[in-house]
Amino acid sequence: MALGRLIHIGVDLVLVSTALAGIRQATGLKFRPESLTDSKNLQSYIDSYLAIGEKTVGLATYQMTNNPNYFSRKISPNMSLSLRLASRNLTRSSLRVPARIPARTFATQRYQQQQQQHQSSGNSKQFKMPRTTKAGPGAGVLGAIALGAVAGWYFYSNETTPSWKKVNYNSVYKDIAGLLEDEDYDDGSYGPVFVRLAWHASGTYDKKTRTGGSDGGTIRHPAEAGHGANNGLEHARDRLEPLKKQYPNISYADLYTLAGVVAVQELGGPTVRWRPGREDKTEADCTPDGRLPDASQGADHVRDIFYRMGFNDQEIAALVGAHALGRCHTSRSGFEGPWNASPTSFTNFFYTELLNNTWVPKKWNGPFQYVDKQSGQFMMLPADMAFKKDSEFRKYVEKYAADQDAFFEDFAKAFAKLLELGVKFPEDAPVYEFKTLE
Ligand code: HEM
Secondary structure, three states, rough: OOOHHHHHHHEEEEEEHHHHHHHHHHHHOOOOEEEEEEHHHHHHOOOOOOOOHHHHHHHHHHHHHHOOOOOOOEEEEEEHHHHHHHHHHHHHHHHHOOOOHOOOOOOOOHHHHHHHHHHHHHHOOOOOOOOOOOOOOHHHHHHHHHHHHHHHHHHHHHHHOHHHHOOHHHHHHHHHHHHOOOOOOOOOOOOHHHHHHHHHHHHEEOOOOOOOOEEOOOHHHHHHHHHHHHHOHHHHHHHHHHHHOOOOOHHHHHHHHHHHHHHHHHHHOOOOOOOOOOOOOOOOHHHOOOOOOOOOHHHHHHHHHHHHHOHHHHHHHHHHHHOOEEEEOOOOOOEEEEEEOOOOOOHHHHHHHHOOOEEEEOOOOOOOOOEEEOOOOOOEEEHHHHHHHOHHHHHHHHHHHHHHHHHHHHHHHHHHHHOOOOOOOOOOOOEOOOOOOO
16 A cells, blocks of 8 residues: 555656656746755756656657657648757657667668668578667666556556456356356255345335445345345355455445346346446445335235335336246245246246146145145245236236246346446446356
């Protein structure tokens, strides 16, 4: 840190000196050291300091002059000869190029002569471009300044660049995707529990008080992780933790929401637009318990919860289609079973199963839930059944059961909205549309 500051100050001094040299060149106005001090010693130090700027301008001018690919000069007929001479002399003096021989031309001529000799003598050895000038002690000073400037810029920009900008999100996406499959976990994929983590991290939003939501990543704190609705999400958090170590600049809030996006996409769902820039907050920002839906209730409760976040009926119906993924665990929610036969594929099966099956109460000692009458293998929560019973919700259920593309399109929009609730993104945060892995 201290070294970074020191280099930063050094670079600033060089820049000031360079600016003064530029002004001197353009206007002839030169800073007078004697206006600051009577001490001859100090005056000579100031002179040496100003000389650094002169050398830097000289070097820059020389490089620009000799790089016609990148710079061209349009000399106006009005430009005075003395100004042109002054600029050329300045370049020469700082580089110690012999007067009157343009360095590039001189070197090029010699190179061409040598090549002609080489070709006529049949020598097969390669010729190297001869050095244009002999590097004097000035070159060393310039090199050091240039190096200092680069190092200073590096430290300076590293200190001032916000953390979220230092992350390669395409790379994080790939690494999350690499964590999805695991034969020993559940149905063979962490995808469903990643989606649930992203949703529970975001679904605490309250539009009235503008509290909660994914910003803050507060779901990682025991005060929020411990809410009954969040049981089992430690499996997702623990799985993602090594990536937080690997990418220390990504916030938990970004990591958890991005994991939801990766899971939806990699399990065959739609592309979900995602932005980085969420910041992590402390335990003090955890939301109170009770903001996530209670699966044992019906349509009114579901509406209360989702309207509080700012969703309408169509968006709610689209979001719940994520129940095509994963399963319920007695050890987590008390409920049991998957919603369909392909819990690791993102499909519109939640709607088709809901409409096409006859759902009967499960006979068991656990909480009230439904199973399909035919096989008894698949389940529906009481809250899921509300989407079949409520006529307004049912309209969308029928639409999405008949048209998977329409479901994918609406889900992608609603899910992206969910992950952004309450987040104040930096103005320059880019929107990512990640490509799925092959
Ligand atoms: C009506 C509102 C909702 C209720 C009442 C509800 C309830 C539940 C319950 C009780 C579970 C089982 C948890 C377990 O035992 O592991 C579950 C799982 C799941 N929920 Fe929801 N949920 C709702 C909305 C959503 C939404 C909006 C999404 C995503 C957009 C979602 C995604 C999931 C996923 C992917 C799983 C499976 C997790 C796994 O396999 O580990 N849910 N949900």
